[in-house]
Each structure stands twice: as C-alpha cells, then as structure tokens.
Amino acid sequence: MPRVTPQAIPIEVRGLVKRYGELVAVDGVDLTVEAGDVFGYLGPNGAGKTTSLRMMLGLIRPSAGEVRLFGRDPQLGVKALEGVAGFVEAPSFYPYLSGRENLRLFASLDGGDALERIEESLGIVGLAGCAKDRVGGYSHGMRQRLGIAAALLRKPRLLMLDEPATGLDPGGMRDMRDLIRELSAGGMTVILSSHLLAEVEELCNRVAIVRSGRIAYQGSLAELRAQAGDSYLLRTSDEARARAVLAAQPGIEGLEATADGTRFGARDESAVGALSLALADADAPILELSRRHATLEDLFFSLTEGDAPPPAAPAADGAPRRHPVEAA
Secondary structure (H helix, E strand, C coil): CCCCCCCCCCEEEEEEEEEECCEEEEEEEEEEECCCCEEEEECCCCCCHHHHHHHHCCCCCCCEEEEEECCECHHHCHHHHCCEEEECCCCCCCCCCEHHHHHHHHHHHHCCCHHHHHHHHHHHCCCHHHCCCEHHHCCHHHHHHHHHHHHHCCCCCEEEEECCCCCCCHHHHHHHHHHHHHHHHCCCEEEEEECCHHHHHHHCCEEEEEECCEEEEEEEHHHHHHHHCCEEEEEECCHHHHHHHHHHCCCEEEEEEECCEEEEEECCHHHHHHHHHHHHHCCCCEEEEEEECCCHHHHHHHHHCCCCCCCCCCCCCCCCCCCCCCCC
16 A cells, blocks of 8 residues: 655546446546645536545445545555545434434544544534434534534544535535635645535635536636636617627627626727727717626536537447436
C-alpha cells in the first residue's frame, strides 16, 4: 500500500466508468480534489453523481478506471479509507436508539479512540442537547447532522457528503452551511454532491459539473464565470428602435428579447459605451443599462441543458451504449 504523506492529494479519479449491462452510468470521469477544497460535484438527477461517490468510497467496484484517496485504492479495504468519512444518500440509524447510542455503535466498529470523540462530535453538529432522544423522533435535518457526527468519529481529513441539505428547511440549510464552513476552516477537505446551486455557490471554491455521466466542466467558480462572461440588460423608451441599434452596433452580440428588456453580450466595455452614444443619437433614451454577472445556476443550465445526443445502438463488438442513468 502506498505510503500516505501530508501532501497526498485527497481525491484522484482517472477514467472512471461504471456499466450496468448495456447502460453506462459513469463514462470516463477524471476528477481531482485538492487539499483544503470545498468541492461541489454537481449535475441533474440521473447524471451519475451518487454512483461516482459510491465508487470513490469503495462501496461499488468500477467497471474501468481507478480511484485514489490520499494515494490509496478504496477497493483494498477499510485501511485504505483511513482519514476518509461521509455518507451516500441519507444516513441510516436505529430509530429506537438515541443519537448517542447510535454513535456508540458506530464508534465500536471504528475502534481506536472513536468512543472518546462522541461528545465532541455531537457538540460540533449541535446535537449535544438532544443526544439522549430516540433518533426516530429526530427531524430530517437532525438525522443529517447526526450522519455528519458519525463521520466525524473517524477524525477525517476528507469528508464526502451526498446531498446533505436535501429536505432541510431554511434554518436547517443555514445550519448545515455553517457547519461545513466550520469543518473546512479547521482544515478538512469536503466534497459535496448537491443540486442546491445557491448553497454550492456560497460554500464551494471549486466545482465539477457532470452531464450524462461525463464531466462537462471542472475548475474554480471564478474561472467558470470568466468563461461565460457578463451580460447586460437594456431598457429604453423605444424598444424596437433600440434593438435595431443593437443589431447594427459593432462588438454587441447575443441579443435576446425578454419581458424585462433586451439582454445582450459585449466584447468589451468600450462597445457598451459606444452603444450608449448610438442610442442617444437614435433618439432611444436609456431607462436602464445594467451589467449582470453570470450565476452558478445560469452556468449550470448552459452546461447541462439542451439537446443531448441520443443513445447509440450497441456496436458490433458488444460495446455498451451511453445512457444517463444513476444506480439506485
């Protein structure tokens, strides 16, 4: 087994594939999560996110490709997952036991000094006051936090969470967001699979966006926004005349008529300045001309929506067709 050093990369995934018969759930995924990242793993339902996380945690075996967590193959067993914790989909507990009793069971399986960290873990996730209550009476948000407490028993350097804020009310989402920030500030690397784009935009420094089992984008949010560029919204006293000016103006592109006015892109700010003068000369006074920064939601939909190629028929050699499925 490779020796793990503090410089080892938390997650390295290369050429990861998962097939179910003729269907391909994950199709050649390459992924790198650096130490200290809060990394968002995003995609529509059925894009392959949960299947990927299961392979990263060693819960299912890849059809092809490899995963390394701190340089180790998770398929080699429990020892290879040292320093790694998390949950896929909703964490499960014994409902007739208390939160503390459930954690004692998990700690006894982990061994070491996990039992000594139960009270600390309960305090970190804000459940110390109800640790003696049966989990059957916990809210969904409390069970999600208990799942993170169970993960913290392992004292992880890498925390992998699959949709941790799903089903939470606004207060629960705020608490989950604050908890992830606190864990990250303490030096933990977090990979967060989610479809709640506003939460990801607030929490994550880097993201990967997956579509139909393939990575459509991977990098920082700042780089993604820079690629998309800004857009502008124009409202005038004469919309028809303004659109004619826009269409004829050099450096103006991507015109789109909306209920709010006309949206457009510009190659640079000088083109927008020239447009203002042209509108004044055309007697189309400006009521609003504002810059609009691309949001993660805009960028997500631009990368995941639209016409996807239809599944190909199986090749003569029996190669599987591609299809956007995600294992249950």
